[in-house]
Amino acid sequence: MTESQAARILIVDSEPQTSMILSGWLEAEGCECVFAGDVDEASERLEQGGFSVLLADIAIPEKSGLEWVAKIKEGHSDVGVIMVAGAEDRKKVIEFLKVGAYGFVAKPLDQDEVILQVANAIERNRLLLASQQVQTNGQPSVQIGRREENTILRLVWAAECRDEATGDHIRRMGLYSGGLAEALGWDQQSVENIRLAATMHDIGKIGIADGILLRAERLTSEEFSVLKRHTEMGARILEGSDIPMLQMARDIALCHHERWDGSGYSQGLAAEEIPESARIVAILDVYDALSHPRVYRPSHPKDEVTAIMEDGRGKHFDPRIFDVFLEVKPILQSIRKQVEEEGTPF
Ligand SMILES: [Fe+2]
Numbered sequence: 001m002t003e004s005q006a007a008r009i010l011i012v013d014s015e016p017q018t019s020m021i022l023s024g025w026l027e028a029e030g031c032e033c034v035f036a037g038d039v040d041e042a043s044e045r046l047e048q049g050g051f052s053v054l055l056a057d058i059a060i061p062e063k064s065g066l067e068w069v070a071k072i073k074e075g076h077s078d079v080g081v082i083m084v085a086g087a088e089d090r091k092k093v094i095e096f097l098k099v100g101a102y103g104f105v106a107k108p109l110d111q112d113e114v115i116l117q118v119a120n121a122i123e124r125n126r127l128l129l130a131s132q133q134v135q136t137n138g139q140p141s142v143q144i145g146r147r148e149e150n151t152i153l154r155l156v157w158a159a160e161c162r163d164e165a166t167g168d169h170i171r172r173m174g175l176y177s178g179g180l181a182e183a184l185g186w187d188q189q190s191v192e193n194i195r196l197a198a199t200m201h202d203i204g205k206i207g208i209a210d211g212i213l214l215r216a217e218r219l220t221s222e223e224f225s226v227l228k229r230h231t232e233m234g235a236r237i238l239e240g241s242d243i244p245m246l247q248m249a250r251d252i253a254l255c256h257h258e259r260w261d262g263s264g265y266s267q268g269l270a271a272e273e274i275p276e277s278a279r280i281v282a283i284l285d286v287y288d289a290l291s292h293p294r295v296y297r298p299s300h301p302k303d304e305v306t307a308i309m310e311d312g313r314g315k316h317f318d319p320r321i322f323d324v325f326l327e328v329k330p331i332l333q334s335i336r337k338q339v340e341e342e343g344t345p346f
């Protein structure tokens with residue numbers, strides 16, 4: 001029996017003879033056996049922890065026995081409960097399996113069958129504990145996080161590649177927003193959320209015709225009102241999720257062109273009616289747009305960018321967030337440099 005060297009087995013049986021047989025076989029396989037004469041004693045021992053498997057005689061009182069096994073499933077789901085049953089106990093066994101018992105062994109007991117069942121339950125216990133441990137260490141979520149981020153960036157870029165040649169704007173927006181949110185004192189999870197959510201701010205542009213989206217000349221007011229609809233389209237793409245990151249992405253998509261003084265679009269929200277995430281993205285979107293050339297104009301020099309933006313403090317931009325933005329500008333500049341150097345390593 002592999003992996004059973006340190007396995008502790010709890011045997012609940014009122015017949016000492018059966019317990020002796022079971023423990024004889026299992027200890028020969030390297031298991032450590034602990035005995036309990038009834039359900040109460042077994043519960044106490046279970047609370048001490050460290051058991052992989054519980055072998056219980058099906059003769060424990062049926063009603064309370066079923067409740068007890070169901071309770072073990074809740075509190076000690078990693079412990080595999082194996083019922084020891086006679087051939088006439090078939091129906092009872094099914095009831096126990098229904099409430100969460102892992103398996104059963106039939107009397108008269110067969111050594112190979114017992115060892116095999118117990119070995120399987122030990123393996124299951126080992127896998128469950130290992131998976132709990134990795135979850136605590138955060139490794140799978142880190143891996144899923146990386147996979148998720150990579151997929152999002154590629155899809156967002158696919159949606160925006162008509163007017164974003166490299167996808168760098170998307171990456172910068174994510175990293176800038178995370179940096180500014182952190183400086184504003186956001187908790188780590190929310191910082192992670194905005195780092196992804198901000199990349200989706202313009203996802204609704206997927207629904208805007210090339211003739212308007214890529215126009216180098218000034219748009220007519222009609223064309224501009226079509227372009228403005230990218231906010232609502234983005235919200236429609238992202239809404240209805242119960243995932244906080246996507247809920248934030250929806251708010252950002254809908255509100256990133258709102259202005260602090262209420263003169264923005266698409267709903268004309270003002271001040272704190274605008275979600276904080278969208279107020280952050282609003283500043284950084286303008287900052288990034290002014291810092292880089294557009295089809296209709298070259299980029300502005302660094303100092304000019306700040307001077308132009310300062311005019312929007314308290315009008316376009318939330319003044320409190322704007323002040324923190326000014327403080328973290330050196331960080332944003334190093335992010336910009338880092339994205340430039342890395343190219344687009346999605
Ligand atoms: Fe936008």
Ligand SMILES: [Fe+2]
Pocket residue numbers: 169201202285
């Ligand atoms: Fe943008």
